[in-house]
Amino acid sequence: MESTRAEVKITDLNTSALRVERSYNNLLQFKTKLNSYLYEPTTYKQYTMREELARGVNNQLKVHLELLNTIKAGELVSETIVIIKSQLRTAKMLEDGITKYIMSLNG
Numbered sequence: 071m072e073s074t075r076a077e078v079k080i081t082d083l084n085t086s087a088l089r090v091e092r093s094y095n096n097l098l099q100f101k102t103k104l105n106s107y108l109y110e111p112t113t114y115k116q117y118t119m120r121e122e123l124a125r126g127v128n129n130q131l132k133v134h135l136e137l138l139n140t141i142k143a144g145e146l147v148s149e150t151i152v153i154i155k156s157q158l159r160t161a162k163m164l165e166d167g168i169t170k171y172i173m174s175l176n177g
Contacts, residue, residue, distance in 0.1 A: 086154050087141045093161045094134040100168045101127045109172055119171050126164045133157055 103109055104124050111117040137154055 086151065087138065089158060090134055090137050090141065090154060093158055094131065094138065096165060097127055097131055097134065097161060100165060101131070103172065104168065109175055112175070116171070116174060119174075123164065123168050123171055126167070130157070130161050130164055134161070 101124070104120060104127065109120075111120050134157065137150075137157060140150060141154075
């Protein structure tokens with residue numbers, strides 16, 4: 071059921087801009103959560119997991135900004151659509167990893 075929800079259907083500039091922007095905003099929220107004292111790690115494993123996730127979020131935020139600039143410049147080609155789909159999938163996996171990290175703190 072999750073895989074169908076994660077499936078990305080992008081065919082035009084408006085759809086791609088909206089999806090990337092929404093994903094960017096979600097990543098900003100997750101970055102804020104990772105930096106919150108409420109989600110500080112208590113073990114070395116959790117610390118390394120948080121650091122890895124934080125690096126991933128920062129990288130994805132940079133890529134999302136580049137994609138948004140490309141989309142807004144109107145330079146959308148079929149290769150760009152493939153890149154957007156790939157980045158949105160990667161962002162979703164990162165969000166799932168952050169959720170898993172948060173759950174490991176509570177459990």
